[in-house]
Amino acid sequence: MTIDRVSEILEKLVAFQTISSASNLDLVDWVQTLLTQAGFSVARLPSACGAKAGLLARFGGGAGGVLLSAHTDVVPVEGQAWSRDPFKLARLDDRLYGRGATDMKGFVACVLAHGESLRAHAPDRPVMIALSFDEEVGCRGIPQMIDRIIPFLGRPDLCIVGEPTLMRPAIGHKGKASYHAVCRGTPGHSAMAPKFQNALHLAADLIMALRAEQARLIADGARDGDCEPPFSTVHAGIMQGGKALNIVPDRADVDFEIRHLAAERPADILENIRAGLPDGIEIIETGAYPGLDTDPKDPALRPVMDVLAAPLKLAFGTEAGFFSRLGIPTIVCGPGTMDDGHQPDESIAIDQLVACLGFLKRVTSS
Structure with missing residues (x-):
């Protein structure tokens, strides 16, 4: 599990033009193959229209574990003054450029790279992944998936929604x-x-x-x-x-x-x-x-609070409230900042991806 592998995966993810108005099925096909080969049990959840799909994946047996959640869709690029191809990952100095690099394929790339490493370093608890669709148009995809989360994955001890927070744990939003x-x-x-x-x-x-x-x-x-x-x-x-x-x-x-x-x-x-x-x-x-209002003193958050900065609350919304409604302690924490998301020449600092990789390793092994 290296930053080079994260970059390789991110390059592939950015190339899939998963704007919310388009299909994400090619990306889901690719991720499903990667996770299956890495030893995950995978369930594909077609959208009501059939043109999109969500994905649930689980590695390891036993109760509890950590659920890592992200959306696969990105916002459009039309009308934005990009200086490079938005769907071809580019590196300039210490940053990686491309649509979705920050929001939120950078986190997905870290999760998938980490997932590939689990066979060699099996965690004590299950590691779970939920990838949704249509988040950017009002969180319309996750309601179609949420009732399948616990029946397929089991009940995790903690859910981490990887929206960009500069790797600070967010415990609430409207x-x-x-x-x-x-x-x-x-x-x-x-x-x-x-x-x-x-x-x-x-x-x-x-x-x-x-x-x-x-x-x-x-x-x-x-x-x-x-x-x-x-x-x-x-x-x-x-x-x-x-x-x-x-x-x-x-x-x-x-x-x-x-x-x-x-x-x-x-x-x-x-x-x-x-x-x-x-x-x-x-x-x-x-x-x-729904909003999110997680108690920072919840014991389930201790592995997070022990390794990250003080918690904050977000100005923007996420899918986290849907998991919280299931009774799963949930935070929002991911690499990059929303100041870079949705912008022309969207990019993410490589050191944020490195920090995310280290965080995933610690939080899934504790």
Whole structure:
């Protein structure tokens, strides 16, 4: 298990163009073969559409163990000013460049390289791997897999989700729920505008309700000083409506989200938003993932806390809350920083991959 092998694996992973809008099956095929040859028991979990798949793998017998979790999809490169081929790994000085190098194929490469070494240095406890799909579009893949985790892998003592944290253990982040609102009015000539229901006016009412709820959350909502910002947030990202200036619009659409602290439920926040709205607005949930709030004093985290820096909480969301909901003590910890993720010329420092390899060796052997 060397950094050269990690680089070889990462080069292969980056070459698979697993943008969320595309299939990841070629990558899954390759990883399945690698893990099977390394002595893992492997289960392939097709997506509902059949164009993608997740993967579960286990090495070793007995109870407990460590589960290493990652997603296989990456964000698009269109519209970004890359100075090199984003799907061909390149090394410059002490960094490796390529789409997904940081988020989060660098971690996957470390996990696979470590997995190949287990036959020669068998761990005392099982080592498990979960690779998902469609994380970058709202954690839509892991809900299709989560019910198979424990039946196939067993119940691990600890789950590590390898999103980039500069190898610091993250014990919490906000949950998120996203919504699409359809505001329905009645069309008519703008010369008689007051006689008709203007869908854009309904959308404006919704926007004002979102702003009012945000003000309430800032003033009276729950607080977590380890999060930034330290309160739940409400955000409208897209509003569309209207076809011509002289026609009263009969439809407007608004997409918005709630990012909530562990102490608050998005359903309660949404109810506050709905309370003052007029008729004619339909709100549909389009996606959600739970937050993470792990007790840093949980004994299961001791192997992690003994070798890493002080824990932190993240501003971005991950799949970790799904594993936590199963009762598995879960942290987020991986190489690189999200400051480099999703960017043109995405890259990761080689010393971060070295640190990740050493961490995996320690945490799976303790």
